[in-house]
Amino acid sequence: MNMPNFYQHYCPGRIIAGYDALKKIPSLMDRLGCKTAMVVTDKGVVAAGLIKHVEAAFEGADCSIAHVFDESPPDSSNIASNKLAGLFKGYKCDLFLAVGGGSALDTAKGANIVISQKSDDLLNIQGAENIEADLLPTIAVPTTAGTGSEVTKAAVIYNEEKKVKMLFSADKLYPTMAVLDPKMSATVPPKITAATGLDALTHSIEAFINLQKNPIDDAYAVAAIELIAKYIVRATENGASDMEARFGMANAALMAGAAFSNSMVGIVHSLAHACGAVCHVPHGLANGILLPWSLEYNLPRVAEYIGQLCEPLGCEQTGSDPLEQARLTIRAIRDLEERLNGVCGLPLRLKDAGVSGDKLPMVARVAVNDGCLMYNPLEVGYEDALRVLRNAF
Amino acid sequence: MQLPNFYEHYCPAKIIAGQRSLSNLPFEMGRFGTKRALVVIEEDIYKTGFINLLEQAFTDSELNIGQVFSRKNTRVTLGGAREIADLFRRSDCDCLIALGGGEAMDAVKSAAILIGANSGELPSEERFSMTLPKIFAVPAAYAPGYPVTNLVELFDEGKKKSRYFFSDDLIARLVVLDPRLTLKTSASNRVAYAMDALARSVEAIMEPEVNPIVLIYARAAIGLVVKNLESALEEGKRERQADQALANASLYAGIAFSHASRGLIAATAQGLNCITGMQTGIASSILLPHGFEMFSEKYGSQIGEAAGAFTSKRLSATESGVAAVRASLEALQGVSPLPKRLHEAGIIESELERVAEAVRETPFYCESFFNSQDVAVLLEKAF
Amino acid sequence: MLELTRFEKTMISARKFPVWRRMETKAKRVYLAMALRTFGAAFEAVTASSKECENELSQWEEGRRFALGVEPSGPYITLEKKGRKIRMIGTGLKEPVLSIVFKNLDSAMMVYTTYMGVVQATAENRAVIRGDNGKAMEVIRVLEIIMTYLLPGFILRKNFRTAPTLSAPQYLVMLRIYVSLVPSLVKTFF
Known part of the structure; x- marks a missing residue:
């Protein structure tokens, strides 16, 4: 374990995880001194009946849910955030209870910024990346195991006026608490389970190999990888009943989130963001497809680190040659993805995920402007990005 | 990694470690909305001039240091804490910085409780609910585990006994590990704290139903100690890096231990410290191999899980995991210059009974996990 | 036993x-102010001569204003895209849409004395970006081109992930840049 010259690690949210963790929410609210929660979610979560689990937890409690806001769009937007902020004030709530994937939480974060900055419109506070004012408490209940956004400090909000994504990133944006309950992800369909699981795998692997790596994020990442290797296939195959696998994946996603929130991500994410922006490939899926190819790109610089991941991925460590070891790791990731492909038909190539070949140059051009590249172990130019994309096509 | 059915984890400390990290302190403090700090520093640290580095960092900042309180290296007492709390109010500060080792940290924590209570009196409950002023920590004497525990021990002169308090507000919001500040630690102290970190991590792992985040911190701490202890003792270029690694390990162990704070070794080391004044690090170092043997049978599977942190080889069977850890501990004992037995460290046999009694008073003692019989056996084995 | 170096000890006392x-x-501020002004001048000189910069800048919107500097109280410089090159508007923050600032003087010193590269400084969280991240990436790429022309090879090899190498025609451009830097420097400093 090498010490970096300098690093920071921060994960200030309280983590509450367990098979009936939802039941703890009222007592957690009590500890925060809160009485009235605004549930922030989306239509899919409501349709899956998950809000009923949350409502059941409030039976007989001192605190209550004032309103269920189910209008979080797939890409949370300034309009949704502003509307939520208005409702929050109208219902006199004192806590955001975000139930869903990353976008529900982002919408809640956006509304929280609006309220704490005493504004009506998120666009007025554009560029205020360093949010100084204290925010209202937020409890995050993830329903997919992947983004890790329950322990990250970023919020991506789509600006409907200018048609661009705004990035807010500040220490104050860490959710106050994260509640992991396996039954909240039990209804996720196999393909999405696999894709989001690979998203978490990518978070941990990128955190482990990139420039900001440090001993504690490494340990988080390794733990996450161990859990993913153990549970991802089980959760995909038998997700409705295998609660142990669901719980394992939920924990893995959180650990991966904690790791990459500090160590940041690299080339895989910048390419996946671009694939999402240009060709609307779901983020987790793009990450999964690009991961092995991107590791091959980074191989010359970080073979040693990639090799160290062999063991957590569950394959035997054989030789002492780091390059050989790293190839084994990449092989193990490919094997895992192929197994997932067999179980749920998860695409393994960009062309099967809805990317057309003529779009690749545009994807590459968008990718080189992505902030994640700052942390990649190797420099990535336009040509390099295009090469990786062509390989993965 | 085995997951328990339920767990809770909380550590609000932001770790800032590495070159010139001290210069970053005012910027990071600004994010907490604090303006004026009271610095509590130990006398011998004050003499090293590290306070000058801190003051330099504040020269180009909107924040400032309101007052510096230099205290003698003695146990934290209620009277001493009152003195700091009074100064805090008089100099109109809004946050506390502890610069130094465990005692500076305990002094700051105790003062924070008095400031929060706003009455000059300690709360009657061990676990109280009131808001305390923000605490920031700059460990300088190689005891970086203290800032991240939610516990403080202070001596109440009136009641003539140690009192313990728990609160999440006692955890430092920022922990700055600047490599310049731990360099002056002597080799034996460095080993003592590293072994302390190791003992605490091993015990955290052995705890039943361990929280997986604790396991992560414990593994990271063990990995750093095992790989760096030897080079931290050597002369040469690598030692600065190794030293910084041990300081980080100590911090991680503190985070792990504050969530899994029931341990035979920790309780016994604390008892030894209370009665004989023996440094807990040295006590932990002596007790660790014996404590490990006593519990390895019972908690073999958990140890097997974490054995990867001790060696780079992959281990599957429980048996070999324990053996690997044992071998690794023996190797570390081999390079350590610390005494290997309690009697070598100047403890006399007649003291052991009083130590065993004191162990029961410590907050790390837990009947459901081990009993006074175990304490007696451990003390006897280690003697 | 580990010890502080004699220099570190002297500085502490x-x-x-x-x-x-x-x-x-004060001395650090003065040094950084000078370094930033030199950098501002270099921005003008390099963007006027280098083909790579021209390619990069063609993607920028006209009039993009960005600042470089140190928190909390300076120094700063503000620059602006004008036509095919970048112009320095002056010292201080002059309503930039984007700023890349160091969190403290010591971190800025490490980079502006070339002890540490920009990439490492970012990786070590020593700077904050206020404004659009994508635009910041574009600015940093131009910054890297400028350093390629300005700094000697051994520093580039130390501070870059992939050390850039210059071709023969690029060396000619470099020569031209050094010549044109003189009037730019004169303009910025006087």
Whole structure:
């Protein structure tokens, strides 16, 4: 374990995880001194009946849910955030209870910024990346195991006026608490389970190999990888009943989130963001497809680190040659993805995920402007990005 | 990694470690909305001039240091804490910085409780609910585990006994590990704290139903100690890096231990410290191999899980995991210059009974996990 | 036993005196202000001559204003895209849409004395970006081109992930840049 010259690690949210963790929410609210929660979610979560689990937890409690806001769009937007902020004030709530994937939480974060900055419109506070004012408490209940956004400090909000994504990133944006309950992800369909699981795998692997790596994020990442290797296939195959696998994946996603929130991500994410922006490939899926190819790109610089991941991925460590070891790791990731492909038909190539070949140059051009590249172990130019994309096509 | 059915984890400390990290302190403090700090520093640290580095960092900042309180290296007492709390109010500060080792940290924590209570009196409950002023920590004497525990021990002169308090507000919001500040630690102290970190991590792992985040911190701490202890003792270029690694390990162990704070070794080391004044690090170092043997049978599977942190080889069977850890501990004992037995460290046999009694008073003692019989056996084995 | 170096010890004892502390801070500010102005001049000179910069800048919107500097109280410089090149508007923050600032003087010193590269400084969280991240990436790429022309090879090899190498025609451009840097410097400093 090498010490970096300098690093920071921060994960200030309280983590509450367990098979009936939802039941703890009222007592957690009590500890925060809160009485009235605004549930922030989306239509899919409501349709899956998950809000009923949350409502059941409030039976007989001192605190209550004032309103269920189910209008979080797939890409949370300034309009949704502003509307939520208005409702929050109208219902006199004192806590955001975000139930869903990353976008529900982002919408809640956006509304929280609006309220704490005493504004009506998120666009007025554009560029205020360093949010100084204290925010209202937020409890995050993830329903997919992947983004890790329950322990990250970023919020991506789509600006409907200018048609661009705004990035807010500040220490104050860490959710106050994260509640992991396996039954909240039990209804996720196999393909999405696999894709989001690979998203978490990518978070941990990128955190482990990139420039900001440090001993504690490494340990988080390794733990996450161990859990993913153990549970991802089980959760995909038998997700409705295998609660142990669901719980394992939920924990893995959180650990991966904690790791990459500090160590940041690299080339895989910048390419996946671009694939999402240009060709609307779901983020987790793009990450999964690009991961092995991107590791091959980074191989010359970080073979040693990639090799160290062999063991957590569950394959035997054989030789002492780091390059050989790293190839084994990449092989193990490919094997895992192929197994997932067999179980749920998860695409393994960009062309099967809805990317057309003529779009690749545009994807590459968008990718080189992505902030994640700052942390990649190797420099990535336009040509390099295009090469990786062509390989993965 | 085995997951328990339920767990809770909380550590609000932001770790800032590495070159010139001290210069970053005012910027990071600004994010907490604090303006004026009271610095509590130990006398011998004050003499090293590290306070000058801190003051330099504040020269180009909107924040400032309101007052510096230099205290003698003695146990934290209620009277001493009152003195700091009074100064805090008089100099109109809004946050506390502890610069130094465990005692500076305990002094700051105790003062924070008095400031929060706003009455000059300690709360009657061990676990109280009131808001305390923000605490920031700059460990300088190689005891970086203290800032991240939610516990403080202070001596109440009136009641003539140690009192313990728990609160999440006692955890430092920022922990700055600047490599310049731990360099002056002597080799034996460095080993003592590293072994302390190791003992605490091993015990955290052995705890039943361990929280997986604790396991992560414990593994990271063990990995750093095992790989760096030897080079931290050597002369040469690598030692600065190794030293910084041990300081980080100590911090991680503190985070792990504050969530899994029931341990035979920790309780016994604390008892030894209370009665004989023996440094807990040295006590932990002596007790660790014996404590490990006593519990390895019972908690073999958990140890097997974490054995990867001790060696780079992959281990599957429980048996070999324990053996690997044992071998690794023996190797570390081999390079350590610390005494290997309690009697070598100047403890006399007649003291052991009083130590065993004191162990029961410590907050790390837990009947459901081990009993006074175990304490007696451990003390006897280690003697 | 580990020890502080003699230099570190001297610095620690010198900092006992408030006067010294103020002087040290002042000296760092003065150095950084000069380094930033030189950099501003380099921005003008390099973007006027280098083909790579021209390619990069063609993607920028006209009039993009960005600042480089140090928190919390400067120094800063503000630059602007004008036509095919970048122009320095002046010192201080002049309503930039984007700023890349170091969190403290010491971190800025490490980079502006070339002790540490921009990439490492970012990786070590020593700077904050206020404004659009994508635009910041574009600025950093131009910054890297400028350093390629400005700094000697051994520093580039130390501070870059993939050390850039210059071709023969690029060396000619470099020569032209050095010549044109003189009037730019004169303009910025006087």
